[in-house]
Amino acid sequence: MAARFSLGGFIARYVFALLVTGATYNPTPYSYYAWAMSTGFQWSPPIVFAGVVLLIGWFTCLRLALRSMGGIGLLLANGLLASLYWLMASRGWLPRENFTVITWMAVFSVAGILAIGMSWASWRGAQVVTRA
Numbered sequence: 542m543a544a545r546f547s548l549g550g551f552i553a554r555y556v557f558a559l560l561v562t563g564a565t566y567n568p569t570p571y572s573y574y575a576w577a578m579s580t581g582f583q584w585s586p587p588i589v590f591a592g593v594v595l596l597i598g599w600f601t602c603l604r605l606a607l608r609s610m611g612g613i614g615l616l617l618a619n620g621l622l623a624s625l626y627w628l629m630a631s632r633g634w635l636p637r638e639n640f641t642v643i644t645w646m647a648v649f650s651v652a653g654i655l656a657i658g659m660s661w662a663s664w665r666g667a668q669v670v671t672r673a
Contacts, residue, residue, distance in 0.1 A: 546664040555656035561598035562652045568644045606658025614661075618654045626650075 566574045573595055577588055606615055626646070629635045636642050 551660045554659045558602050558655035559652040562648050568641045602655040606655050609662035610658045622650050
């Protein structure tokens with residue numbers, strides 16, 4: 542039996558996806574990428590351990606999202622957001638010169654797509670009505 546969809550469950554999935562995406566890369570000096578780059582990509586045990594933990598997080602998010610939405614669903618969700626941002630940029634609604642804002646939008650968007658993907662199966666299962 543599929544788990545029922547709940548707002549709390551979705552928020553938990555979104556926070557997890559945001560943690561994984563934001564910890565991997567963000568425009569601050571507090572990301573895995575910035576940390577690894579500051580060492581000149583000299584792989585030490587703490588950096589490798591943190592990298593493996595992040596890979597497990599990415600694998601978990603992507604596996605759950607792919608199982609529920611499929612590759613085409615994830616591709617369509619990314620295409621929808623990319624075309625929305627393109628439209629917003631063409632209208633002058635996005636600060637194209639502000640790399641920090643664009644990067645944070647990307648981090649939150651990827652987390653949102655992953656959270657929707659991870660929640661899709663439970664949402665779809667809650668919509669099914671069975672009759673005895």
